[in-house]
Amino acid sequence: MRIDIDLAACAGHGQCAATSPDVYHLDDDGFVVDDVTLAEGSDEDAREGASACPENAITVRD
Numbered sequence: 001m002r003i004d005i006d007l008a009a010c011a012g013h014g015q016c017a018a019t020s021p022d023v024y025h026l027d028d029d030g031f032v033v034d035d036v037t038l039a040e041g042s043d044e045d046a047r048e049g050a051s052a053c054p055e056n057a058i059t060v061r062d
C-alpha cells in the first residue's frame with residue numbers, strides 16, 4: 001500500500017487524523033503532515049481516513 005498526500009490541497013480540516021489517528025498526524029496548525037504511520041493491519045484504517053478528507057488530499061494505492 002502506498003499513500004500519497006497532496007499537502008497543497010490540505011485545508012486543515014483534520015478529519016483524516018480524527019478518523020484514523022494512528023495513521024495520520026497533524027502539525028500544530030491542524031494540517032496533515034507527510035509522515036503516515038502504516039502498521040500491520042492498518043490498511044482499512046488508512047482508507048477510512050483518506051475517505052474522510054473533504055479535499056480529497058489523500059490518495060491510497062494498493
Ligand code: SF4
Binds near residue numbers: 014015016032054
Ligand atoms: S482531512 Fe484532508 S484537509 Fe483535513 S487535515 Fe486531513 S488531509 Fe488535510
